[in-house]
Amino acid sequence: MQLVLYRYSLPFRQPLMFKGNRLANREGLLVCINGQWGEIAPLPGFSTETLVDAEAESLACLAAIQRGEKATPTLPSVQFGFDCAQRQWPANLPAPLPPYPLLQGVPRELLLGLDNIVTGWGALPPSRLKLKVARYAMAEELALINQLAIQLPKTKLILDANGGWTREQAQRFCARLPLKQIDYLEEPCAAFADTIAVAEATGVSIGLDETLSRQEEWRYHPQLKALVIKPTLIGSLSACEALVKRARECNLRVVISSSFESDLGLGLLSRLASEWSPTEPPGLDTGHWLSGRVTNLAGAVMIENLHCLSTMENSA
Numbered sequence: 001m002q003l004v005l006y007r008y009s010l011p012f013r014q015p016l017m018f019k020g021n022r023l024a025n026r027e028g029l030l031v032c033i034n035g036q037w038g039e040i041a042p043l044p045g046f047s048t049e050t051l052v053d054a055e056a057e058s059l060a061c062l063a064a065i066q067r068g069e070k071a072t073p074t075l076p077s078v079q080f081g082f083d084c085a086q087r088q089w090p091a092n093l094p095a096p097l098p099p100y101p102l103l104q105g106v107p108r109e110l111l112l113g114l115d116n117i118v119t120g121w122g123a124l125p126p127s128r129l130k131l132k133v134a135r136y137a138m139a140e141e142l143a144l145i146n147q148l149a150i151q152l153p154k155t156k157l158i159l160d161a162n163g164g165w166t167r168e169q170a171q172r173f174c175a176r177l178p179l180k181q182i183d184y185l186e187e188p189c190a191a192f193a194d195t196i197a198v199a200e201a202t203g204v205s206i207g208l209d210e211t212l213s214r215q216e217e218w219r220y221h222p223q224l225k226a227l228v229i230k231p232t233l234i235g236s237l238s239a240c241e242a243l244v245k246r247a248r249e250c251n252l253r254v255v256i257s258s259s260f261e262s263d264l265g266l267g268l269l270s271r272l273a274s275e276w277s278p279t280e281p282p283g284l285d286t287g288h289w290l291s292g293r294v295t296n297l298a299g300a301v302m303i304e305n306l307h308c309l310s311t312m313e314n315s316a
Helices: 051-066 076-085 107-112 114-120 138-151 167-174 192-202 237-249 263-276
Strands: 002-018 021-033 036-040 128-132 156-160 182-186 206-208 224-229 253-256 307-313
Touching: 002 051, 021 051, 021 076, 036 076, 036 263, 051 076, 051 307, 076 237, 107 114, 107 138, 114 138, 128 138, 138 156, 138 167, 167 192, 182 224, 192 206, 224 237, 237 253, 237 263, 253 263
Parallel strands: 128 156, 156 182, 182 206, 206 224, 224 253
Antiparallel strands: 002 021, 002 307, 021 036
């Protein structure tokens, strides 16, 4: 058995902000266990661990496997990567649905280019579109949302606040939304109780994201519509599967979502989406923000473009 750990660095097409962290490159690790790959890419501002932490634990886990022991990672991104690299993937998965588009940027700049964005989708605009909110002036974000609603009347809008508002701010925002066109609002507030209070006060439907990644308590509510599962942040695939099971019991939609992984990681997430939520378009439209790839068009990892951190052999 061959055990290899690589590091990658892929430039963003333009620097992006992640909760106060300005990133020009996306950095992560790729682990290969006997020819099967996993990705380990903690996201600054969202993951609890750093890439340095993840690298140290990954090397320790590979050393454990080399000794014939079971790897028991504790960091979420490492759990995800090692679970993927050791998983028995089901055969004959349904073809993945195309992800819905993600809009991110300065609202006034997006407004100026909105005609070109809409024209680019042609006669078949997306059934859903995701927009990041709670990042700029509320009036500017609302102006963009209302223009999107006018120009894309058949497109449902998913708004993602990343817990960026107080209860009062979120209620003020939701009071001015074209609610009929809003699919759901992800995590308007940092606290679950505030998020539910906003839903009850305004009638907006809610999606949970950070609440799941932080493994905080949540309960079913009639206005809770979707669980947005980010395996890189949640960690073990068994923990993700437990959330999928609970979502089905509560009749909630399951959206498998990315954390700006490389093309290899997005491919793994797409397979999980096909398995766990085959009828729900995933939230995986982050690859176009990266100007490089780790795999070629045939799907093979281009190891010549990676930095090898460790190569080990195991007789098993």
